[in-house]
Amino acid sequence: MMHEHITEILLWRMLAIILCTGAGGGIALGLILIFKPIYFEKINRISNRWISFRRLSVLLDRSVRVEHFFYRHHRIIGSIITLAACYIFIYFGALFNKAQAVHALSDNLSSPLLEIIFDILVLSLLTGGAVVLVVGVFLWLRPSLLRGLEEDANQWISSRQSTKFLDISHEGVNDFVARHLRRVGWLLLVGSVYLLFLLFRVFV
Helix, strand or coil: CHHHHHHHHHHHHHHHHHHHHHHHHHHHHHHHHHHCHHHHHHHHHHHCCCCCCHHHHHHHCCCCCCHHHHHHCHHHHHHHHHHHHHHHHHHHHHHCCHHHHHHHHCCCCCHHHHHHHHHHHHHHHHHHHHHHHHHHHHHHHCHHHHHHHHHHHCCCCCCHHHHHHHHCCCCHHHHHHHHCHHHHHHHHHHHHHHHHHHHHHHHC
């Protein structure tokens, strides 16, 4: 309990530091927009450096082929997968003590909820173990039987379409701020001062 209390205090202090830093930056930016709006263009050029997600998507779109390695060493890899599946069946099917596990974690969650969670966990692991056992045996003895499954699983899905919307620049906010520099500055100043006031009331 003492450790959790110290952790909570540290997290609250980190949050206060982050909010105070943001409020200080908001006050400084608000004063600049109110009294020195000519500096807005310089600040805008420095802060609006575009970071494209295309480079990240290029890295994610590289295909890594490992099929030849698996087929070259199919006996070793198949036997390891089969042994791992057998271990899952032996441990979670015969050796796993659900009552002991529920008793060990009953301080944090209720016992009925823990029993449901462990039942779902064991059932999922046994089902996954059955699938892994079949794949391991096929890979060990007859890897050619996995060719059809491999072709269905190796359908390439490009990540460029999912990150394309991140590479669209929206200039509406900059245009709005440029048209209403002093009003936005006053909003930032008042909002930042109010945030500092709230932080002072909460943490002091």
